[in-house]
Amino acid sequence: MLSEEVTRQPPGSLIPASSGVSMEVGEEEQAEEELDSSVDTAREVMLKSRVPGTEDWVPPPCQIILTVHPPVKRDIAVVAQNFFCAGCGTPIQPKFVKRLRYCEYLGKYFCDRCHSSAESCIPARILLMWDFRKYQVSDFSKWLLDSIWHQPIFNLLSGHHSLYAKVKELDRVKDIQEQLFHIKKLLKTCRFADSVLKEFEQVPSHLTDECHMFSMDDFLRTKKGLLAPLLKDILRASLAHVDSCELCQGKGFICEFCQSTTVIFPFQTMTCRRCAGCRACFHKQCFQSSRCPRCARIIARRQHSESLTGT
Ligand SMILES: [Zn+2]
Ligand SMILES: [Zn+2]
Ligand SMILES: [Zn+2]
Ligand SMILES: [Zn+2]
Incomplete structure (x- = not known):
């Protein structure tokens, strides 16, 4: 028994x-x-x-x-x-x-x-x-x-999402975290980014490997106003690297809508977004999902090759 x-x-x-x-x-x-x-x-x-x-x-x-x-x-x-x-x-x-x-x-x-x-x-x-x-x-x-x-057992995406609206400081942490999440992915592909990636070790890895995942300790550090400034420092160092690194710049995008020569990146979550279809990056304000130029090209190419093979 x-x-x-x-x-x-x-x-x-x-x-x-x-x-x-x-x-x-x-x-x-x-x-x-x-x-x-x-x-x-x-x-x-x-x-x-x-x-x-x-x-x-x-x-x-x-x-x-x-x-x-x-x-x-x-x-x-x-x-x-x-x-x-x-x-x-x-x-x-x-x-x-x-x-x-x-x-x-x-x-x-x-x-x-x-x-x-x-x-x-x-x-x-x-x-x-x-x-x-x-x-x-x-x-x-x-x-x-x-x-x-x-x-990190508290996932604010699948529950308690309203906490972001209630707690401004947590919302700030979330915004910086989202940018760090994307920029870390880029930095991991760069062979010159070792020293800047070391900066990420100042915080628990779940804070930059995932979004919306928090521990109670993260919440308390947010409440004390300690987390956002630390994340911001890491973001600042990361942006400085990307700005000055040719390898990273080469992985950026040109917005195909406005054709501006400024290179844009998925980590610029405030101003840019990715097309769900082709994963290319565009200015948020330029993007209209109904007619992504890159998706249109991909479809046209596929139709062309299909017409050639006679299917
Ligand atoms: Zn007892
Ligand atoms: Zn780089
Ligand atoms: Zn644009
Ligand atoms: Zn697309």
């Missing part, structure tokens, strides 16, 4: 409770190792304290919870927990209900062996309210939240 309990919640089940979050498996091996061993320890505690034969109690989920728990009166919440500690399953006598401690992350009450009044930021409060205050959490939650602190 006990082994069944273990397999029901494998360590790999550390996945979000709602959309918008994904966990990169295998990226941070060390973190995962710590995670595994701690899960085992937590589970051992749960199993030892578990009351045999009770079906009314389930251990805390190993998931990232992204909802803020509405305030519920202690007595009502403990009844809902069937008078068990939410961490170890120890039955609580009604006269000791007052001693239970609330975990803001799980929205449940815990005995003092499972809750040492540790404090943590709560992911849902950051994502929904940009609230970085620390709240009391159970030891299990504290361990879980500490272990994911640096992991």
Whole structure:
């Protein structure tokens, strides 16, 4: 029976409770190792304290919870927990209900062996309210939240996109990040760009290899106004390289609509865009997707060769 309990919640089940979050498996091996061993320890505690034969109690989920728990009166919440500690399953006598401690992350009450009044930021409060205050959490939650602190598991593209509109500083970070994402791709193809690519190592690689992926640490650094200036510095160094590098300049585009001689690049996300059909780069204001000149040429060429082969 006990082994069944273990397999029901494998360590790999550390996945979000709602959309918008994904966990990169295998990226941070060390973190995962710590995670595994701690899960085992937590589970051992749960199993030892578990009351045999009770079906009314389930251990805390190993998931990232992204909802803020509405305030519920202690007595009502403990009844809902069937008078068990939410961490170890120890039955609580009604006269000791007052001693239970609330975990803001799980929205449940815990005995003092499972809750040492540790404090943590709560992911849902950051994502929904940009609230970085620390709240009391159970030891299990504290361990879980500490272990994911640096992991980029919050994808603002698939959920909580409105956070950009709510938080100007985060919107700024997103704009710079988008440019860095494109310019890094270009720099990686340049054999003279080693030193400028070193600059990118000042920030975690997920911030420039992907867009919209953040860790709680990234959010906090954004809130403190530390992230945007750092990203901006990297962007400045990258632009200086591209401006002065013949190899990189050779990979730019000429806008076929206006034929301006100024070379343009996909990383100029504010002023330029790529055609979804042919991937060529144009000024945003010049581009009309219905008649991309390059796509038109490609189609004409195809029709020509088809007419030659008689198909
Ligand atoms: Zn307990
Ligand atoms: Zn270059
Ligand atoms: Zn143009
Ligand atoms: Zn095109």
